[in-house]
Amino acid sequence: MHSISSQEGFLAVMAAALGCHLIFNRYEPAHPLSHLVLLVVIPGFLTPLLVSSCSTMIRAILATFLLYFSTLLMSILLYRLSPFHPLAKYPGPILCRVSKFWMAWVSSDGKQHQYYCKLHKQYGDAVRIGPNEISLRTVEAVQPLMGATGLPKGPHWDGRMAEQASIRALIGVRDPVEHMRRRKPWNRAFNSTALKGYEGILSKRAQQFVSALEQQTRPINLAQWMNHFTFDFMSDMAFGGGSEMLRDGDIDNTWHLLESGLPTALVLTHVPWLGTYYAKLPGVGQSLKKFRSYCQERASLRRSQGSQAKDLFHYLIDESGVERCPPTFAEVASDGVLAIVAGSDTTSTTLSSLFWFLLSNPSAYHRLQAEVDKYFPPGENALDTTHHQQMSYLNAVINETLRLFPPVLSGSQRGGAKGNNGKVVGPYFLPAGTSAFVHSYSLHRDPRNFSPMPDNFWPERWLSPEERSTLVSSDSKGLDKVPFIHNTAAFLPFSFGPANCVGKNLAYQEMRTVVCLMMQRLEFCFVDGFEPETWERDLKDYFVTMKGELPVVLSPRVLKG
Numbered sequence: 096m097h098s099i100s101s102q103e104g105f106l107a108v109m110a111a112a113l114g115c116h117l118i119f120n121r122y123e124p125a126h127p128l129s130h131l132v133l134l135v136v137i138p139g140f141l142t143p144l145l146v147s148s149c150s151t152m153i154r155a156i157l158a159t160f161l162l163y164f165s166t167l168l169m170s171i172l173l174y175r176l177s178p179f180h181p182l183a184k185y186p187g188p189i190l191c192r193v194s195k196f197w198m199a200w201v202s203s204d205g206k207q208h209q210y211y212c213k214l215h216k217q218y219g220d221a222v223r224i225g226p227n228e229i230s231l232r233t234v235e236a237v238q239p240l241m242g243a244t245g246l247p248k249g250p251h252w253d254g255r256m257a258e259q260a261s262i263r264a265l266i267g268v269r270d271p272v273e274h275m276r277r278r279k280p281w282n283r284a285f286n287s288t289a290l291k292g293y294e295g296i297l298s299k300r301a302q303q304f305v306s307a308l309e310q311q312t313r314p315i316n317l318a319q320w321m322n323h324f325t326f327d328f329m330s331d332m333a334f335g336g337g338s339e340m341l342r343d344g345d346i347d348n349t350w351h352l353l354e355s356g357l358p359t360a361l362v363l364t365h366v367p368w369l370g371t372y373y374a375k376l377p378g379v380g381q382s383l384k385k386f387r388s389y390c391q392e393r394a395s396l397r398r399s400q401g402s403q404a405k406d407l408f409h410y411l412i413d414e415s416g417v418e419r420c421p422p423t424f425a426e427v428a429s430d431g432v433l434a435i436v437a438g439s440d441t442t443s444t445t446l447s448s449l450f451w452f453l454l455s456n457p458s459a460y461h462r463l464q465a466e467v468d469k470y471f472p473p474g475e476n477a478l479d480t481t482h483h484q485q486m487s488y489l490n491a492v493i494n495e496t497l498r499l500f501p502p503v504l505s506g507s508q509r510g511g512a513k514g515n516n517g518k519v520v521g522p523y524f525l526p527a528g529t530s531a532f533v534h535s536y537s538l539h540r541d542p543r544n545f546s547p548m549p550d551n552f553w554p555e556r557w558l559s560p561e562e563r564s565t566l567v568s569s570d571s572k573g574l575d576k577v578p579f580i581h582n583t584a585a586f587l588p589f590s591f592g593p594a595n596c597v598g599k600n601l602a603y604q605e606m607r608t609v610v611c612l613m614m615q616r617l618e619f620c621f622v623d624g625f626e627p628e629t630w631e632r633d634l635k636d637y638f639v640t641m642k643g644e645l646p647v648v649l650s651p652r653v654l655k656g
């Protein structure tokens with residue numbers, strides 16, 4: 096029988112490594128068993144082919160694995176940089192084109208939004224930010240990528256939610272059909288009738304919040320108080336109560352517990368397959384598990400108690416029995432956790448940034464205060480939502496805050512499954528298997544969408560031309576001489592399409608209500624010595640934004656009735 100020469104042995108190992116690359120490239124196997132077979136069993140099986148050229152078995156094993164892995168890595172590297180790669184025509188840094196580990200590294204300091212923005216300034220509207228991923232900065236991509244016929248949620252969620260192996264919260268459900276089924280009760284929970292029904296729950300918490308603020312005679316960290324308010328409110332909504340942070344403070348350290356996992360979760364979004372291994376490490380995600388089981392208990396309690404009010408849970412668990420295919424209890428419990436996490440952090444960050452902007456821009460502060468006083472003079476109920484939508488300056492301040500600091504700074508990824516035919520997204524073609532996102536932070540600050548002063552806080556841009564012209568001429572900054580561009584299609588703080596933020600209207604309702612009440616009853620100023628730049632510096636993009644401290648001094652407003 097023909098015995099294999101050492102040269103043939105080397106070639107066979109290299110060919111197997113190339114075959115392995117082909118399989119990874121085509122099927123992207125993520126299961127640990129397939130990794131074991133492709134990366135351990137196959138080179139192990141090939142070891143005898145190199146025994147004749149090595150003096151010992153150990154050396155043969157080492158040589159086989161070294162040859163196998165170096166061939167595999169070289170093949171991956173060359174292919175990703177080659178003109179044959181489907182994304183070859185998209186520009187981007189070499190390190191991004193070679194591996195997502197680079198973005199995982201870059202993003203770990205919480206400044207990925209600024210990195211993407213820099214890349215767009217350097218490379219243009221479409222940048223290759225991973226071997227198979229594109230970041231887009233054009234409004235033409237929004238509808239085709241995220242609209243009804245767009246792509247489903249991207250693989251990002253497989254890494255981020257790796258530990259939710261069996262049941263995922265709605266936000267991480269990638270299959271569009273399943274997502275639609277799970278989204279139905281959420282849509283009903285946020286229609287206008289349902290929202291009207293939440294006013295009582297919101298008013299109670301907002302009153303408690305502002306009354307507590309009125310009692311603060313020493314400087315406070317307003318951002319932390321916002322956290323406590325939004326968390327208590329969302330717990331009321333999701334599970335009929337159970338959280339009393341406004342009264343007791345964060346005695347269980349829940350915010351730290353939720354935020355401590357964010358940097359790791361972001362790294363895993365860049366390298367989703369790593370999530371499968373990470374989730375299996377002993378002790379991993381303990382704090383989150385603790386929070387989840389607490390929520391599970393709250394959900395069970397809420398279910399057994401039945402409806403006190405038509406809160407979010409009422410709709411999610413389908414207490415009225417209108418769904419043909421209602422969600423299971425496990426799904427509802429998981430979505431309850433999502434409601435608290437997605438609903439409290441985002442609004443708290445926006446409200447905190449809003450006050451930071453107001454305190455850094457006294458004219459905006461006074462304009463908003465004047466509007467609040469006009470609609471809610473002393474003695475008027477600022478919780479009455481009937482005026483809120485007409486309050487143009489209030490809405491302008493909220494939108495301008497969301498434009499400059501959207502709480503999801505970099506937007507939400509979409510991704511095509513392997514094997515589809517690719518997708519035309521505005522002026523770009525995304526080949527099968529490409530993930531992409533529209534980078535909200537860059538889009539919002541692009542002078543082609545918002546001008547003048549795209550990087551500045553200027554709520555007046557959201558007003559009607561008549562209102563703006565009065566205010567701009569009184570500002571006399573010559574802004575009326577600069578071309579005015581205001582492209583609301585490029586405003587994406589809540590994302591876009593059938594998987595956008597379902598809680599958008601609740602978020603507006605909550606923010607309008609609490610800002611009106613706060614401005615009616617209190618005066619705010621930064622603590623002496625606070626350097627306002629630290630706020631922006633401390634904002635970190637870990638998919639949701641992590642924030643620093645906002646030290647302010649409060650005083651009751653002295654109003655003549």
Ligand code: HEM
Pocket residue numbers: 248265266267278281433434435437438439441442445501502503506507508588589590591593594595596597598599601602
């Ligand atoms: C200023 C406040 C908020 C902002 C800026 C915001 C933004 C976002 C964004 C960008 C997404 C990702 C959507 C996508 O994948 O395309 C999202 C999803 C979501 N948000 Fe919000 N959000 C806010 C408040 C809320 C509130 C108050 C709730 C109430 C529960 C909420 C519930 C959700 C849910 C359930 C999803 C998942 C939707 C889905 O996958 O279908 N959000 N949000």
